[in-house]
Amino acid sequence: MEMLTGAEILLKSLEEEGVDTIFGYPGGAVTDIYHQLVKTDIKHFLVRHEQGAVHAADGYARASGRVGVCLVTSGPGATNTVTGLATAYMDSIPVVVLTGQVPRALIGNDAFQEVDIVGITRPCTKHNYLVIDIADLSRTIKEAFYLARSGRPGPVLIDLPKDIMSMTAPYKPVKKVNLRSYQPTYKPNLRQLNKVLPLIREAKRPLILAGGGVVLSKGSEELTRFAKKLMTPVTTTLMGLGVFPPRDQLWLGMLGMHGTYRANMATSRCDLLIAVGVRFDDRVTGDIDTFASNAKIVHIDIDPSSIRKNVAVSIPVVGDCRLALEILNDLLEKEQLDGINEARAPWLDQIEEWKSTKPLAYEQGDVIKPQYVIETLCRLTRGSAIITTEVGQNQMWAAQYYHVDKPNSFITSGGLGCMGFGLPAAIGAQVAKPDKLVVDIAGDGSIQMNIQEMATAVQYGLPIKVVILNNQYLGMVRQFQELFYDGCYACTDMACAPDFVKLAEAYGAVGLRASKPEEVEPVLREGLAIEGLVLMEFRVEKEELVYPMVPAGAPITEMLLV
Amino acid sequence: MNESMNEKHILSILVENQPGVLARVAGLFSGRGFNIESLCVAETNEPQVSRMTIVTIGDLGVVEQIKKQLNKIVDVIKVIDFTGKKFVQRELALIKIRARPENRAEVLRMVDIFRCRVIDVGAEYYTVELTGDEGKISAFLNLIKPMGIKEIARTGALALGREKK
Numbered sequence: 246m247e248m249l250t251g252a253e254i255l256l257k258s259l260e261e262e263g264v265d266t267i268f269g270y271p272g273g274a275v276t277d278i279y280h281q282l283v284k285t286d287i288k289h290f291l292v293r294h295e296q297g298a299v300h301a302a303d304g305y306a307r308a309s310g311r312v313g314v315c316l317v318t319s320g321p322g323a324t325n326t327v328t329g330l331a332t333a334y335m336d337s338i339p340v341v342v343l344t345g346q347v348p349r350a351l352i353g354n355d356a357f358q359e360v361d362i363v364g365i366t367r368p369c370t371k372h373n374y375l376v377i378d379i380a381d382l383s384r385t386i387k388e389a390f391y392l393a394r395s396g397r398p399g400p401v402l403i404d405l406p407k408d409i410m411s412m413t414a415p416y417k418p419v420k421k422v423n424l425r426s427y428q429p430t431y432k433p434n435l436r437q438l439n440k441v442l443p444l445i446r447e448a449k450r451p452l453i454l455a456g457g458g459v460v461l462s463k464g465s466e467e468l469t470r471f472a473k474k475l476m477t478p479v480t481t482t483l484m485g486l487g488v489f490p491p492r493d494q495l496w497l498g499m500l501g502m503h504g505t506y507r508a509n510m511a512t513s514r515c516d517l518l519i520a521v522g523v524r525f526d527d528r529v530t531g532d533i534d535t536f537a538s539n540a541k542i543v544h545i546d547i548d549p550s551s552i553r554k555n556v557a558v559s560i561p562v563v564g565d566c567r568l569a570l571e572i573l574n575d576l577l578e579k580e581q582l583d584g585i586n587e588a589r590a591p592w593l594d595q596i597e598e599w600k601s602t603k604p605l606a607y608e609q610g611d612v613i614k615p616q617y618v619i620e621t622l623c624r625l626t627r628g629s630a631i632i633t634t635e636v637g638q639n640q641m642w643a644a645q646y647y648h649v650d651k652p653n654s655f656i657t658s659g660g661l662g663c664m665g666f667g668l669p670a671a672i673g674a675q676v677a678k679p680d681k682l683v684v685d686i687a688g689d690g691s692i693q694m695n696i697q698e699m700a701t702a703v704q705y706g707l708p709i710k711v712v713i714l715n716n717q718y719l720g721m722v723r724q725f726q727e728l729f730y731d732g733c734y735a736c737t738d739m740a741c742a743p744d745f746v747k748l749a750e751a752y753g754a755v756g757l758r759a760s761k762p763e764e765v766e767p768v769l770r771e772g773l774a775i776e777g778l779v780l781m782e783f784r785v786e787k788e789e790l791v792y793p794m795v796p797a798g799a800p801i802t803e804m805l806l807v
Numbered sequence: 808m809n810e811s812m813n814e815k816h817i818l819s820i821l822v823e824n825q826p827g828v829l830a831r832v833a834g835l836f837s838g839r840g841f842n843i844e845s846l847c848v849a850e851t852n853e854p855q856v857s858r859m860t861i862v863t864i865g866d867l868g869v870v871e872q873i874k875k876q877l878n879k880i881v882d883v884i885k886v887i888d889f890t891g892k893k894f895v896q897r898e899l900a901l902i903k904i905r906a907r908p909e910n911r912a913e914v915l916r917m918v919d920i921f922r923c924r925v926i927d928v929g930a931e932y933y934t935v936e937l938t939g940d941e942g943k944i945s946a947f948l949n950l951i952k953p954m955g956i957k958e959i960a961r962t963g964a965l966a967l968g969r970e971k972k
């Protein structure tokens with residue numbers, strides 16, 4: 246048998262998994278790996294901060310549906326991945342993070358750059374490993390990738406002691422994973438699905454709520470077929486944006502804290518809620534006791550622990566969302582559905598009325614409105630860009646006004662709400678989809694959290710477009726302060742910021758600025774036409790608020806409107 | 808989801824005998840605010856498998872979540888909730904009881920009644936070993952308390968299902 250070093254075994258095993266891209270940052274504990282890595286065909290993207298590496302791997306995974314891979318050194322390199330891991334964990338994104346570790350003999354000795362990263366990341370990974378025997382190395386990698394992408398996906402971390410990377414051992418590729426303790430349920434129980442049919446037949450006011458699980462299971466087409474066949478309106482969570490065509494009559498927009506009026510009203514008035522691949526986060530439900538209180542709830546999810554965690558459901562269905570929808574669609578083929586759509590006409594009329602009475606709205610005056618920037622961006626790109634977002638008002642306006650037309654194109658930190666995600670995620674998305682337009686919609690605060698990744702994008706010629714909605718505030722927090730804390734803007738002023746245009750230039754990118762409404766479209770047109778990395782700053786209305794807004798914990802029908 | 812009263816549940820959890828598996832299980836309980844009354848863990852007849860016995864308290868919704876979350880841990884093979892099932896339960900306690908000359912006879916009498924064993928005799932203390940279910944152990948502790956208890960070490964509950972007939 247071939248004798249290889251640990252580093253070689255690691256890289257062979259990665260290649261076995263089809264890995265061709267790694268986002269990483271070197272250091273003492275991983276020098277053996279890097280020494281070998283450059284001899285392979287795997288492309289390595291050198292980030293400027295390890296947090297950026299995980300977010301980039303995450304963005305890569307979200308855009309491509311493949312596992313994102315990240316390689317960092319021990320100690321500070323490893324701890325810098327924690328925020329990225331937590332982000333991927335909350336949103337169920339398949340990422341494998343490889344961390345260097347001090348040699349085995351030094352583990353536990355407070356050695357230089359030693360941290361117990363397995364201990365630190367236990368609660369924010371799907372699973373993690375410390376490899377203590379080189380004989381386990383290739384199996385561990387096989388398992389890690391399998392765990393990351395199967396069932397409810399999530400990040401997996403592998404900690405690799407330096408001495409294992411440099412010692413030699415025989416290498417035999419591992420072909421199969423055998424984990425008796427891990428057997429995700431893909432195929433939903435038919436009996437459960439059959440129970441859904443009478444509910445569909447009886448429902449007068451049905452509604453579909455789709456989430457990130459539909460994206461992850463590639464179930465968008467089945468979902469669309471299902472909704473159209475039953476003339477059932479669709480709302481999604483932030484994570485579900487893109488799974489349903491945004492220009493369809495049945496589309497209601499996102500629900501929840503900053504959801505549309507029609508989506509929130511429909512959720513609370515519906516008599517049947519078919520929830521697919523969602524987990525009923527508090528930003529979605531608001532007050533849990535009044536959430537969808539008139540509805541029977543069907544809940545389809547691959548993770549049994551998501552079901553009945555927050556809301557009581559009538560019919561739980563554990564399984565893969567796409568498979569469940571496919572089976573439901575097949576079952577419906579055989580159903581007598583005559584008349585049910587006529588019976589729903591009043592419901593659809595009601596929804597049309599909600600749409601027209603309380604649409605998303607803003608008034609473009611003398612100062613640039615952030616919504617206008619996003620709306621224009623959407624018009625110019627016809628909704629076909631891959632959007633990544635930062636966190637805050639910019640994220641919510643992006644969700645409300647940029648209507649992505651495909652799944653895997655709205656890439657946002659939903660569960661963790663992690664500022665600094667957008668730019669590195671855009672790097673990952675652009676690497677995964679070199680031919681697509683990738684736009685990071687950013688706030689002036691968030692963009693500064695991982696601004697150093699501009700250098701990464703420039704180094705690799707990634708033609709990302711960054712759209713900064715500069716309101717000179719940590720706007721979303723300021724919004725809370727304006728509405729609920731007597732307008733006392735404690736520590737949310739961001740007026741002291743770099744000159745973003747010069748900053749872009751300093752990084753070797755192009756910087757553009759729009760300060761007046763009439764400059765918005767020309768700047769966007771110019772920026773989008775440039776081939777390389779462009780940062781566009783829009784000096785927007787400082788105190789614009791995101792509407793609708795449901796105060797935290799209130800029923801989602803109690804919306805503050807413009 | 809408040810649908811029922813808080814109740815004690817004995818959970819038996821079979822896990823892969825991997826490093827860190829105890830931390831995964833314990834961390835799950837602390838991280839999600841679940842309760843651990845007692846926890847007991849050791850290898851089973853299969854050396855790669857350990858059995859953890861955890862006594863927890865919660866309403867049905869909470870206990871359902873606990874079981875689902877436990878099952879999500881990759882190293883957890885199986886979770887059994889003995890609630891509503893036929894099972895046997897034992898706990899072992901080591902108790903160091905003050906044994907002054909005037910109450911030695913009484914201590915020994917209690918030891919006899921409860922079928923404990925004295926496993927160490929000193930000038931001032933008897934250490935006794937007691938097994939039983941939780942009720943028996945607390946009954947003994949209550950009776951012996953007036954004589955003076957110096958130290959106690961308890962295993963927490965252990966349980967196995969009864970054979971189905």
Ligand SMILES: Cc1ncc(C[n+]2csc(CCOP(=O)(O)OP(=O)(O)O)c2C)c(N)n1
Pocket residue numbers: 635636637638639640662663664665687688689690691692714716718719720721722739
């Ligand atoms: C890492 C991190 N720190 C703090 C927060 C809390 N937070 C949420 S939104 C927000 C303001 C973001 O400001 P900016 O990026 O300018 O976006 P805006 O709301 O102004 O559009 C803050 C501080 C967070 N979500 N993430």
Ligand SMILES: [Mg+2]
Pocket residue numbers: 688689690714715716717718719720739
């Ligand atoms: Mg801002």
